Amino acid sequence: MRVNWKTYDSGKFYDEIIVSPGKARPAARPLANYLKSLKHDELLEKKIAAELAIKTMGISFTIYSDAGNIDREWPFDIIPRIIAEKEWNQTSKGLQQRLRALNCFIHDIYNDQKVFKDKVVPKELILNSGNFRKQCLGIKPRYDVWAHICGTDLIRDSDGLFYVLEDNLRVPSGVSYMLENRRVTKRVFPELFENYNILPVSEYPNQLFDTLAAISPRTSEYPEVVVLTPGIYNSAYFEHSFLAQRMGAELVEGGDLVVEKDKVFMRTIDGLAQVDVIYRRIDDLFLDPQVFNKDSVLGVPGLFKSWVKGNVALANAPGAGVADDKVIYTYVPQLIKYYLGEDAILPNVPSYLCIDKVQCQHVLENLDKLVVKPANESGGYGMLMGPQASKKELEEFARKIKANPRNYMAQPLISLSTVPILGDRVVEPRHVDLRPFVLQADKSSVTAGGLTRVAMVKGSYIVNSSQGGGSKDTWIVGEE
Amino acid sequence: MLSRVAERIYWQARYLERTENTARLLDVFSNLLMDLPRGTKLGWHTLVEITGTHKQFDATGRQPVERNVMKFLLNEDNGMSIINMLAAARENARTTREIMPTEAFEQINELYYYARDNLGKGISRGPRHELFEEIITSCQQLTGLMAGTMSHNDAYSFVRLGRNLERADMTTRIVDVGSGNLLAMNPSTGQTDDPFSNILWMNILRSISAYQMYRQHVKDRINAEDVVIFLIQDDEFPRAVGHCILQLSNVIDDLPNHGKALDQIGKAYRMIKRANIEKLLNDGLFQFIDDLQVEIAEIHQVISKTWFLPR
Numbered sequence: 001m002r003v004n005w006k007t008y009d010s011g012k013f014y015d016e017i018i019v020s021p022g023k024a025r026p027a028a029r030p031l032a033n034y035l036k037s038l039k040h041d042e043l044l045e046k047k048i049a050a051e052l053a054i055k056t057m058g059i060s061f062t063i064y065s066d067a068g069n070i071d072r073e074w075p076f077d078i079i080p081r082i083i084a085e086k087e088w089n090q091t092s093k094g095l096q097q098r099l100r101a102l103n104c105f106i107h108d109i110y111n112d113q114k115v116f117k118d119k120v121v122p123k124e125l126i127l128n129s130g131n132f133r134k135q136c137l138g139i140k141p142r143y144d145v146w147a148h149i150c151g152t153d154l155i156r157d158s159d160g161l162f163y164v165l166e167d168n169l170r171v172p173s174g175v176s177y178m179l180e181n182r183r184v185t186k187r188v189f190p191e192l193f194e195n196y197n198i199l200p201v202s203e204y205p206n207q208l209f210d211t212l213a214a215i216s217p218r219t220s221e222y223p224e225v226v227v228l229t230p231g232i233y234n235s236a237y238f239e240h241s242f243l244a245q246r247m248g249a250e251l252v253e254g255g256d257l258v259v260e261k262d263k264v265f266m267r268t269i270d271g272l273a274q275v276d277v278i279y280r281r282i283d284d285l286f287l288d289p290q291v292f293n294k295d296s297v298l299g300v301p302g303l304f305k306s307w308v309k310g311n312v313a314l315a316n317a318p319g320a321g322v323a324d325d326k327v328i329y330t331y332v333p334q335l336i337k338y339y340l341g342e343d344a345i346l347p348n349v350p351s352y353l354c355i356d357k358v359q360c361q362h363v364l365e366n367l368d369k370l371v372v373k374p375a376n377e378s379g380g381y382g383m384l385m386g387p388q389a390s391k392k393e394l395e396e397f398a399r400k401i402k403a404n405p406r407n408y409m410a411q412p413l414i415s416l417s418t419v420p421i422l423g424d425r426v427v428e429p430r431h432v433d434l435r436p437f438v439l440q441a442d443k444s445s446v447t448a449g450g451l452t453r454v455a456m457v458k459g460s461y462i463v464n465s466s467q468g469g470g471s472k473d474t475w476i477v478g479e480e
Numbered sequence: 481m482l483s484r485v486a487e488r489i490y491w492q493a494r495y496l497e498r499t500e501n502t503a504r505l506l507d508v509f510s511n512l513l514m515d516l517p518r519g520t521k522l523g524w525h526t527l528v529e530i531t532g533t534h535k536q537f538d539a540t541g542r543q544p545v546e547r548n549v550m551k552f553l554l555n556e557d558n559g560m561s562i563i564n565m566l567a568a569a570r571e572n573a574r575t576t577r578e579i580m581p582t583e584a585f586e587q588i589n590e591l592y593y594y595a596r597d598n599l600g601k602g603i604s605r606g607p608r609h610e611l612f613e614e615i616i617t618s619c620q621q622l623t624g625l626m627a628g629t630m631s632h633n634d635a636y637s638f639v640r641l642g643r644n645l646e647r648a649d650m651t652t653r654i655v656d657v658g659s660g661n662l663l664a665m666n667p668s669t670g671q672t673d674d675p676f677s678n679i680l681w682m683n684i685l686r687s688i689s690a691y692q693m694y695r696q697h698v699k700d701r702i703n704a705e706d707v708v709i710f711l712i713q714d715d716e717f718p719r720a721v722g723h724c725i726l727q728l729s730n731v732i733d734d735l736p737n738h739g740k741a742l743d744q745i746g747k748a749y750r751m752i753k754r755a756n757i758e759k760l761l762n763d764g765l766f767q768f769i770d771d772l773q774v775e776i777a778e779i780h781q782v783i784s785k786t787w788f789l790p791r
Contacts, residue, residue, distance in 0.1 A: 058574065242577070245582075
């Protein structure tokens with residue numbers, strides 16, 4: 001069976017490729033025509049070729065399960081998602097604006113705290129945040145930037161506009177899959193690249209390296225940049241080693257590093273070598289057992305003090321996560337206005353804060369229509385999907401919210417846009433989100449597109465790879 | 481480079497080399513079978529002894545017959561089965577991806593999948609040779625790929641250290657095979673029957689692709705003494721112990737703090753060169769090989785202490 005766009009129907013959702021039965025959006029037209037021209041066997045061959053490429057390239061991620069940790073091949077759908085460059089440019093500006101404001105905010109929290117004095121954000125909200133680190137008070141990282149790498153989750157509602165769903169300022173992952181997805185697509189659809197002007201994504205590792213090198217405390221010498229991983233059993237280990245490889249940086253584990261006289265060194269075959277910049281992929285609390293979690297074996301004793309003394313740079317800086325709290329999220333549009341004097345280019349999804357009595361009442365009364373999120377969790381854990389929850393789950397969640405309102409916020413169930421995937425027989429619509437990656441140090445940049453995550457189950461909104469989501473290559477295409 | 485990474489790269493090279501050599505060893509055995517008259521018994525148990533897994537094998541309570549030993553060394557869960565060695569090589573490659581060329585990881589990965597899907601075939605004699613040939617060729621390709629795509633830097637030095645040390649070790653084990661306990665002794669003379677002995681040595685040479693080079697080098701008919709001299713003492717043949725040890729000293733020259741390692745390598749090399757093989761063949765070759773293996777193991781210890789252990 002061939003692809004037939006006339007029978008493809010995404011219902012009330014915004015579809016990124018097909019605008020109405022049989023009719024593709026302008027930027028997606030060559031893709032839609034090309035797919036239509038392929039015989040069923042050819043399509044299947046492409047699918048198998050992609051699976052094979054992923055297997056031999058060893059693109060994998062780890063799932064934590066009762067049966068032990070399993071290294072899974074990366075789930076990938078071969079049909080790319082297409083976004084017009086013009087629209088993307090605006091989105092890209094919005095993302096940079098947002099990160100600039102968030103960095104001003106973090107710097108303010110740990111230094112002057114003007115934002116509290118001016119009553120833009122209540123002080124208690126920050127001091128009670130699980131991601132606030134009092135040890136960071138008074139510290140001034142280079143360029144006043146705390147979050148150098150940010151993964152911002154975007155969704156497209158049925159009105160066709162991008163909304164920010166959440167900011168990830170701690171250790172956002174997924175960028176290696178964005179890069180590998182492109183590599184696989186090039187192998188599978190080389191023909192398509194002739195008809196399109198697709199913005200390359202492969203600059204990211206260089207930009208990341210430049211960002212990290214820019215914050216090195218030793219400016220006179222060539223900086224020693226390392227990627228700090230929790231180790232080979234971490235679910236994102238593939239990405240850690242991938243980025244280290246692409247940057248030509250050392251990939252280190254906690255045990256490879258040692259602190260002497262408040263300087264950080266790594267153990268090499270030629271003895272100790274000083275480290276300047278650590279791109280750490282370990283949570284704050286595991287960084288340094290002398291300061292945070294005492295039982296951590298992943299971190300490096302003395303690391304925090306070396307950072308405070310300015311002998312080593314950490315990206316992202318400890319404490320940066322205070323601004324990616326899902327409750328703080330609701331304040332970001334005001335923060336942009338407050339710090340930059342600009343209106344937010346990218347809108348937030350409307351949100352209700354449970355800490356506010358009136359809003360909390362609304363949440364409790366409409367629990368079956370809302371999505372409730374805990375403030376500090378990531379990866380889709382601990383969430384309530386109201387419309388799909390059982391009565392028992394709803395009651396249980398209501399109790400949790402009442403017990404700790406600060407920890408929860410709720411959003412209406414926004415409709416995620418769809419993109420066709422290649423099912424067993426034909427193309428079918430599936431919901432997607434988008435995670436672009438934003439860098440900031442002396443200058444800032446955004447990936448061309450980002451990682452598109454797909455809910456592979458029909459009708460599902462769950463895009464997390466740890467919970468059965470897949471991914472797609474994302475093309476930002478320019479006009480000819 | 482990081483000590484931990486150096487260690488993983490070194491072991492990855494060792495496991496790959498060991499995979500190749502085990503495939504070669506199993507291949508000789510299978511070839512030998514076909515050259516020997518029917519009824520001649522091959523001691524399959526020797527195979528598990530050579531690979532140092534006899535205790536594990538004996539604990540399973542199974543008879544040391546062809547099928548059981550092959551299964552054990554191909555795809556069962558023990559440290560010396562080909563599948564486990566490839567899994568270990570792949571894991572070490574996966575965890576050093578930031579250093580090794582991408583293509584090298586991809587090829588190790590492919591080899592692992594090939595072995596996983598095909599090793600079962602090697603239990604029966606028919607498809608066995610083709611299986612081993614495929615594994616050996618893939619390992620050789622990897623060696624070439626690394627030589628041709630990796631900067632000849634510290635990381636590559638550890639690849640070469642691992643490879644040559646493992647190769648030296650395996651060649652001593654293979655010489656052990658030849659030195660007598662494979663074929664049933666002739667009870668009247670206490671010697672292995674001569675014609676079969678020569679067949680054995682010829683197969684042994686073939687197993688490490690040494691037959692042709694041996695003929696060019698020795699120019700005499702196959703005989704135990706010349707073969708052992710060639711395999712132990714030759715400086716030029718890449719799988720001869722002497723050559724491997726010489727390579728180690730070349731490689732180590734480029735690494736920092738190499739004093740102690742160089743001393744130990746020199747000690748092993750002198751031992752090889754000073755050995756009187758003719759005399760040892762009459763009496764004491766077993767012991768000599770044992771002692772040599774101890775010296776080779778000591779080289780590993782020194783390498784480990786110098787470069788892998790965090791100070």
